Amino acid sequence: MRCVKVRDFLDSLDCTVEAGAAGLDNEVRGGYASDLLSDVMAHARDGDIWVTVQAHQNIIAVATLAGLAAVVVAGGVECEPETARRAEEEGIPLLRTRLAAFEVVGRLHAAGVRGSARG
Amino acid sequence: MQVYLADLHIHTALSPCAEAEMTPPAIVEAAVSRGVRMVGICDHNSAENALSVAEAGRAAGVTVICGMEVQTCEDVHVLTFFENPGALLAWQGEVYAALSDIENDEERFGEELVLDPMGAVTGRLRRLLLASTSMGIDRVGRRVRELGGLVVPAHVDRPSFSLIRSLGFVPPGLDPDAVEVSPRTGARRAREAYPGIAGLPIIVSSDAHRLNEIRAYTSFRLERPSFEEIRLALRSASGRAVTPLDREGI
Numbered sequence: 001m002r003c004v005k006v007r008d009f010l011d012s013l014d015c016t017v018e019a020g021a022a023g024l025d026n027e028v029r030g031g032y033a034s035d036l037l038s039d040v041m042a043h044a045r046d047g048d049i050w051v052t053v054q055a056h057q058n059i060i061a062v063a064t065l066a067g068l069a070a071v072v073v074a075g076g077v078e079c080e081p082e083t084a085r086r087a088e089e090e091g092i093p094l095l096r097t098r099l100a101a102f103e104v105v106g107r108l109h110a111a112g113v114r115g116s117a118r119g
Numbered sequence: 120m121q122v123y124l125a126d127l128h129i130h131t132a133l134s135p136c137a138e139a140e141m142t143p144p145a146i147v148e149a150a151v152s153r154g155v156r157m158v159g160i161c162d163h164n165s166a167e168n169a170l171s172v173a174e175a176g177r178a179a180g181v182t183v184i185c186g187m188e189v190q191t192c193e194d195v196h197v198l199t200f201f202e203n204p205g206a207l208l209a210w211q212g213e214v215y216a217a218l219s220d221i222e223n224d225e226e227r228f229g230e231e232l233v234l235d236p237m238g239a240v241t242g243r244l245r246r247l248l249l250a251s252t253s254m255g256i257d258r259v260g261r262r263v264r265e266l267g268g269l270v271v272p273a274h275v276d277r278p279s280f281s282l283i284r285s286l287g288f289v290p291p292g293l294d295p296d297a298v299e300v301s302p303r304t305g306a307r308r309a310r311e312a313y314p315g316i317a318g319l320p321i322i323v324s325s326d327a328h329r330l331n332e333i334r335a336y337t338s339f340r341l342e343r344p345s346f347e348e349i350r351l352a353l354r355s356a357s358g359r360a361v362t363p364l365d366r367e368g369i
Binding site: 035040041056062082 | 255283284285288
């Protein structure tokens with residue numbers, strides 16, 4: 001896949017940038033979807049764009065720890081103010097969309113983003 | 120100071136997943152028979168039976184700590200305890216206002232029975248208690264504090280509805296009064312497996328849904344058996360102490 005950046009998906013995911021715009025040029029190297037943060041910590045890979053319906057502030061710490069490209073909060077879930085504050089601080093793009101998580105993942109996949117086949 | 124054996128996470132027949140045998144007098148009797156002198160009543164998202172168990176416990180010399188097991192929007196179960204019945208009921212009001220309004224299907228999930236101190240059924244809830252509230256864990260922590268309660272993330276070692284599983288680690292600023300660990304894992308193994316809970320007091324409790332699960336899994340050294348003394352013990356203040364009893368309990 002050619003080098004794609006987080007900002008390349010803003011239109012297709014119909015999302016708003018809640019915080020962390022400084023990271024919009026992060027390269028997206030793959031994708032991960034999960035709502036269990038312990039699972040994301042264990043399995044997401046460096047450069048993944050992460051799709052979740054969790055909006056708690058811990059998602060930003062997890063994204064930072066795992067070196068993720070961006071977090072997409074799906075399903076119209078409201079982001080907590082503390083989550084946005086931390087995303088801004090860490091420069092992790094925090095994207096929010098009304099699309100359901102399934103649809104977000106489908107559109108990312110259609111655009112060439114792949115997950116790990118090993119789980 | 121005296122040692123008091125405790126089991127601080129017990130469901131009543133109000134929780135649909137609990138057996139109908141979990142009535143106030145039966146819970147108290149089971150506690151007495153196992154040497155448990157302090158019980159915590161924590162039904163899912165409701166405290167409708169807690170005061171009835173407290174009443175039933177008084178005659179038998181069993182101290183009842185009234186609480187609720189709240190499910191946050193992140194699917195984390197949190198034990199919340201209160202000394203003051205007014206605060207408990209105020210908190211219940213907030214939880215009810217935030218609880219998804221799904222009708223309980225008794226056939227599928229079980230009955231939600233409201234009981235008097237003698238164990239007689241005085242009502243049943245229409246709304247399903249096995250659901251998430253719209254409150255995040257940080258808000259739950261903040262509100263319970265403001266109402267004078269204790270905040271204890273439940274069974275942090277479990278694969279579901281656990282703080283560690285759902286949120287990865289203890290959020291900064293939550294400052295729980297303790298964390299609860301299941302007897303299956305025990306405090307020692309939990310400390311090894313979850314370095315993030317280092318420095319936090321651990322209680323082990325049964326999460327009993329049936330009478331024969333009630334057991335003394337935690338020992339407190341207290342001046343007297345009361346809510347405030349437990350608060351002091353969780354801070355190891357003035358000679359009070361909390362000791363999780365690993366393995367099978369007593």
